[in-house]
Amino acid sequence: MTLTPDKPKAKARKLSMKERYSALTRDLDWDPSYVPADEMFPYTTFEGIKIHDWSKWEDPFRLTVDAYTKYQAEKDRRLYAVLDGFAQSQGHLSLTDASYLNAMKLFLQGVSPLEYQAHRNFAYLSRHLNGPGPRFASLCQSLDEIRHAQTEIHTLSNYNKYYSGFHSYLHMHDRVWYLSVPKSFFDDALSAGPFEFLIAIGFSFEYLLTNLLFVPFMSGASFNGDLPTMTFGFSAQSDESRHMTLGLEAIKFLLEQDPDNVPIVQHWIDKWFWRGYRVTALVAQMLDYMLPRKVMSWKEAFELYFEQQMLGGLFQDLAYYGIKPPRDVGKAIQEKEHLSHQAYWILYQFSHAAAFTTSVPSDETLDWLEEQYPDTFPTYRALWDKEKKNVANGGRHFVRGLPQLCQVCQIPMGFTEADSPFTICQRSVVFEGERYNFCSDGCQNIFEHEPVKFRQAWLPVHQIYQGNCGGADLGDVMQWYGMQPGDGGEYLGSPDHQNWLRWHAQADHSELGED
């Protein structure tokens, strides 16, 4: 007896993307009947945002679970192929210089833990937003963000085998002074309501500032022989386009739902632009000082990614809703000639208490900086000339004590006045009997809106003086930070520098033979 194969059925017509997406989101949603909706979604009213119709939320990606997992798996497959090749071929030796990795230490200590925090908060949104569309977009983003944290840690763990400063990034993230800058930024967002978080992270961080925050790291990696970082970076960034869209949809949705939302959203844009912009000080100095081979200056990056694309493009779009550019944007534009120089000068003189190293920029770099910043760099260069003399006399400029910190951004107060750009900007207000200090009008303004929140700031300097950081002297604090000898300080002569010279000397001998 022979089996007659079934006649193949006519291929069912595939649903279109739109149909599949709406089946997944709208059709799987239901109205609660056992509990009132505000009990099911208790967190979407207290911020004062008014939503009338959640179904108006658009998600242009129209992603479904099958498509999501298929492409995410492919992204990971491509990344791990690169990582394996790099590890097998001793790829770390083809970096431009071991000092390049200071940028990656900062990334792993400062940024990767934020990816994990983003994962947590988007998981929360995927439960607590009322609309099925934004819930599903948040779920995808939550999964993306944990993928970012994992792939970044995995990629950079390769360097931990050979270089200092990578070993205790999580422990450090919660404790070390300069890492309190990104940490407190994100904690501020995590402790806000869901809508403020969407504007803070979804819109301001992922859309407004993402190109300034991430693309410079990735392009820097590409220019400095760091193929794995470039690959994880671009792999993560490919998710960012969805995150940017979520942020942009969020803001348009809030603005369209009710005119009363406009002033609330405007204040969040003002606040989160400035919060995020202050964090980019770390990126600015990385671009101008930490990359042995330069990609572009901070000023160029700021003009391209922020002034042209955001002020010239996005804010014209948002003007339709009555939204103005962030209130302190003029200060950021004025600072583009100064920010990186001030930020690196901070890190340079406190790097004895850091898990990365610094050094006087090479003459080549100093000349390049002068070309990029002809109006301002000569003044900063005079400081480096003074430090060169100091080093020649056996010194090294490490500050013998602790700096004044800004209550809001937590950065040592090295920023200056707009109308007197070489004078430190000092601001302060008194709230309920206590004085608080700020680096800028932007930070002061943020404090004035939320003094009860920001007076709880865990300022590293104040905590050290309270005895909460391991002890009274620098050695105790370094131990409490989890620092090991060689993690910080001067690059020249550091273990990373010495190893690098040794490895390359060995490589050279083998090529040159007896000579």
Place this chain on the structure above:
Amino acid sequence: MTTDTGIDTGIDTGIDTGFNKVIERPEIRSIGAYDFPSRSAQELYGDDQLVHVWYDGNPWFVAAACFRAPKAMSFGDFWAALLVPYHEEDPDWLASWTPADFEWGLDDAPWTPDEGASLASLGVGHKSVIRMVKK
């Protein structure tokens, strides 16, 4: 200033920057009672307080210094025990300098510190900013 695209980027952010401005508690939007103390309150430092010293006009120090000092400490002791050891790291600092070589300010007002008087009696409060400018 206006960009090519017509966006006004003026720097006047319209904030009152009076250094001793007292602000009121604004309305708080939260899911429950929200009132937590300062993590930097003076009481956390016993008889001491935090004091900032801003060496204005000297960019060698990228930011003002923050010291923990007894309220009862005399200005002369503060100068010798805290201020000088911090600032003498600057190669241009001269060991012969005394407070008289500087002009002084406190919380944005001119100030004449008496070396024998205590910080508290001189008006230095918790997280005050002492400003020094080389004459």
Place this chain on the structure above:
Amino acid sequence: MSVDAASRPVGVDIQESEQNRAVIEAIEATNADATVNHMPGMVRVTAPGRLVVSREAVEERLGREWETHEFQLAIISYFGHIKEWDDDEIVIAWDH
């Protein structure tokens, strides 16, 4: 002075790789006003007002089926607003 949505530039950054070359060529062919810039590791395509990625144009150059979801493997970043992303095309433009 403000510039209207039809002429304000929009753009997309794409990873520079063998696989993405057909995508970049297709975008250039579909958008007559597009400008292509090479930057470290990536290619930036910009156009005034509107940028379209067409499935057909990509498939022609790739010589195989390509679904628009696949663009997620190529894109690094964009500026503008994703107005449309369906089975046939992706459109980036400003709204207002």
